[in-house]
Amino acid sequence: MNPLDLARPEIRALSPYASARALADSAGILLNANENPYPPAGDGGLGLNRYPDPQPAELKSRLASLYGVAEEQLLITRGSDEGIDLLMRTFVRAGQDRVLTCPPCFGMYALSAHIQGAEVIEVPLIEKRSEWQLDSEGIAAAPACRLYFLCSPNNPTGNRVPAAQVLALAAQVSEHGLVVIDEAYIEFTDDESLSAQVAGTPNLVVLRTLSKAFALAGCRLGTVIGSAELIGLLRRIIAPYPLPTPAIHAALKALDTPVERQGQLAELAAQKERLVKLLQDHAAIEQTWPGTANFILVRTRPGTALVASAAEAGIRLRDQSAQPGLDRCVRITIGTPAETDKLIAFLREWP
């Protein structure tokens, strides 16, 4: 089965909007996009009076080498959130197709599926000997779905999904579905990305983002990696000028200094180690899942109110108790050494 045959017929038949920037290069006198010829006050040389390149060439080439794929295998999006939404709108027919998720997981998969009018099939992760794992048998027994969302390391449980399991699932569902592996936190691990497998696995899609390890959440820049044909389909429905010029500039600058980023990752790992030690010995913490990303998941003892007490101390943590299997659970993001000092001081006094 060619995964392109899985796209909604309306999308396959669509002629994409041809924006002025996409039709012509931006050399010469630009009188083709109804722009104002004068830069705005405070422009700082960015040229904000002009529409941006829909897929800026330099950023595209930098991301292709960063992720080890060909330029035609990637689409730059407004964060992975937009990548998830584009996949949903391209492949999922409202009221007909199903989407599979493995909760506890990132909430946007189900939200996006519901917005698209799809039924969400949940096959929860299994917790075995303090490790969260995919329920491969449960997934095999589930009704056929159009999109299968996996995440490694998973948010909020922090576990990895072995590459072999992702590829086995892609092989298993190749007649009717695409497997989407979200690697938002992979830079915090030593794991190899599955992007290299996209070429030989047409129904595999990889999501990457600059929001986490690259510290660019405010730029809203994510990347969908898939076959050139699949990327071509997503391009049909993405907004004509999705990426704002200041975000493109900031990202290019930030990507110039990978060494600093590595320094940050080591610092975050050191702060995480301090916190894990404290949490594992804490009388009011029943269980700690350190995971492999820049956060820790904990289960508090009954009758404690970690999120509310921390908020009173000016520290914001994320309640996860509404997720299946995460009763009394809280996710703690790793901060700076000074922030960690404050959190540790608070935890020593709590509850």
Ligand SMILES: Cc1ncc(COP(=O)(O)O)c(C=O)c1O
């Ligand atoms: C697993 C996962 N995927 C994707 C995202 C969204 O990333 P972006 O900022 O690129 O939209 C998040 C954000 O928290 C996440 O946890």
